[in-house]
Amino acid sequence: MVCETWNDKLDAYLDGELPAGEERALGEHLQGCAACAAESLSRVQLKRAVHDAGQRFTPDPAFRARIQKNIVAKQPAHWSRFWLPVLATAMVLLIAGAITLRVNSVRRGEQQLVSELADLHVATLASSNPVDVVSTERHTVKPWFAGKIPFTFNLPELKDSPFVLMGAKVSYLNQSPGAELIFSVRQHRISVFIFQERALGSLRADDAARSGLSFNVRSWSHDGLQYFVIGDASAQDLDKLSELLKAAA
Amino acid sequence: MTAAWFTLVCVSEESLLSGSFEQLAMPHFERLYNFACWLTHDRQEAEDLVQETYAKALKGFSSFQQGTNFRAWIYKILRNAFLTSRTGLKVTATVPLDLEGDEENLPKIRETPESILLQRSDRELVQKALEQLPVAYREVLLLCEVEEMSYQEISATLSIPMGTVMSRLSRARRALRTSVQTAQVQKMQGA
Numbered sequence: 001m002v003c004e005t006w007n008d009k010l011d012a013y014l015d016g017e018l019p020a021g022e023e024r025a026l027g028e029h030l031q032g033c034a035a036c037a038a039e040s041l042s043r044v045q046l047k048r049a050v051h052d053a054g055q056r057f058t059p060d061p062a063f064r065a066r067i068q069k070n071i072v073a074k075q076p077a078h079w080s081r082f083w084l085p086v087l088a089t090a091m092v093l094l095i096a097g098a099i100t101l102r103v104n105s106v107r108r109g110e111q112q113l114v115s116e117l118a119d120l121h122v123a124t125l126a127s128s129n130p131v132d133v134v135s136t137e138r139h140t141v142k143p144w145f146a147g148k149i150p151f152t153f154n155l156p157e158l159k160d161s162p163f164v165l166m167g168a169k170v171s172y173l174n175q176s177p178g179a180e181l182i183f184s185v186r187q188h189r190i191s192v193f194i195f196q197e198r199a200l201g202s203l204r205a206d207d208a209a210r211s212g213l214s215f216n217v218r219s220w221s222h223d224g225l226q227y228f229v230i231g232d233a234s235a236q237d238l239d240k241l242s243e244l245l246k247a248a249a
Numbered sequence: 250m251t252a253a254w255f256t257l258v259c260v261s262e263e264s265l266l267s268g269s270f271e272q273l274a275m276p277h278f279e280r281l282y283n284f285a286c287w288l289t290h291d292r293q294e295a296e297d298l299v300q301e302t303y304a305k306a307l308k309g310f311s312s313f314q315q316g317t318n319f320r321a322w323i324y325k326i327l328r329n330a331f332l333t334s335r336t337g338l339k340v341t342a343t344v345p346l347d348l349e350g351d352e353e354n355l356p357k358i359r360e361t362p363e364s365i366l367l368q369r370s371d372r373e374l375v376q377k378a379l380e381q382l383p384v385a386y387r388e389v390l391l392l393c394e395v396e397e398m399s400y401q402e403i404s405a406t407l408s409i410p411m412g413t414v415m416s417r418l419s420r421a422r423r424a425l426r427t428s429v430q431t432a433q434v435q436k437m438q439g440a
């Protein structure tokens with residue numbers, strides 16, 4: 001006859017669910033009690049028998065394939081919960097790295113002027129008030145600059161072009177005021193800077209097209225004024241806007 | 250760039266759901282089917298049940314709490330689908346399956362069956378005995394012995410307290426033992 005004390009605990013013991021202290025105590029008891037040992041052997045046999053007999057039905061592989069297809073059909077990719085955060089982190093690092101690289105290369109580069117203008121352009125984009133005068137109308141913008149900058153210039157005709165004038169603001173280079181015009185073309189913003197050539201001082205401006213940084217840059221001089229066109233729009237867009245500005249000048 | 254990045258994150262969030270669902274759910278496929286067969290006693294019904302389970306689980310996957318037991322979650326879906334199926338309703342109408350854990354409604358078992366000794370040739374006999382057990386006993390035994398779930402997992406799967414898991418398991422084992430014993434005697438007498 002099985003000992004009364006242990007009878008109720010035998011199942012939990014064999015299922016591995018008994019607290020450590022009781023497990024040890026019952027283990028020791030089984031070594032010395034033939035009745036309890038025989039009973040536990042019988043129960044272990046039954047456990048094993050159910051374990052074996054219970055694994056009885058195997059699904060048709062075609063059925064498995066059907067279920068799998070149903071799941072996969074819902075969405076195509078298979079990114080695991082583990083990989084998404086890794087990927088997201090990598091993307092963030094990549095973007096941060098690109099920004100750092102850009103800033104570094106611009107700062108280190110001989111084109112200090114371009115870097116200054118790029119900073120002004122980025123500052124404008126990042127500003128909550130990107131322009132001092134909000135206008136898509138060139139005839140309002142030109143008079144607005146009167147008395148604010150020591151020169152005048154002509155704004156281009158944008159009709160039939162993909163460009164939209166967003167507004168303008170006064171910008172400073174070497175403490176000299178100049179004009180900054182902000183255009184948009186599709187999702188891109190382009191800044192056009194106009195400064196007097198003498199305001200550039202020791203900063204040198206190549207009359208050239210540059211790229212390879214995050215921004216494309218176009219620069220030329222006309223009638224004592226230096227023009228800069230800078231933005232992340234395509235080279236073709238920058239060229240087109242440059243032509244319109246040159247035509248207006 | 251911001252817009253593109255946002256799109257990328259949104260798209261991957263979706264594929265993330267199906268990707269990890271497949272990874273979490275498919276390893277249980279064979280076992281779920283086996284369990285479904287034991288519940289329904291019919292392969293076609295078992296297939297329907299498994300299919301319904303996967304459809305429901307995928308649909309409700311967003312409500313599955315990460316860090317909790319996925320196996321218990323999906324077995325619970327299968328079991329609930331069974332209980333509300335035609336076969337399930339019929340089964341529980343004849344033998345009550347008390348979800349509240351009130352064991353009084355379950356069949357009474359002779360308190361102390363004698364120890365039995367089993368042989369390999371008794372496998373069929375055990376299968377038959379399992380088949381004839383009330384579904385409440387059959388499922389708890391299968392979850393414990395075949396799925397090797399912990400009491401905690403069984404408690405989550407069947408939505409019954411731990412104490413009830415233990416008492417139901419104990420009754421199920423006694424019922425099975427009695428049934429196997431009877432079959433052994435009959436087999437010996439017939440031979």
Ligand SMILES: [Zn+2]
Nearest residue numbers: 002003033036
């Ligand atoms: Zn003993």
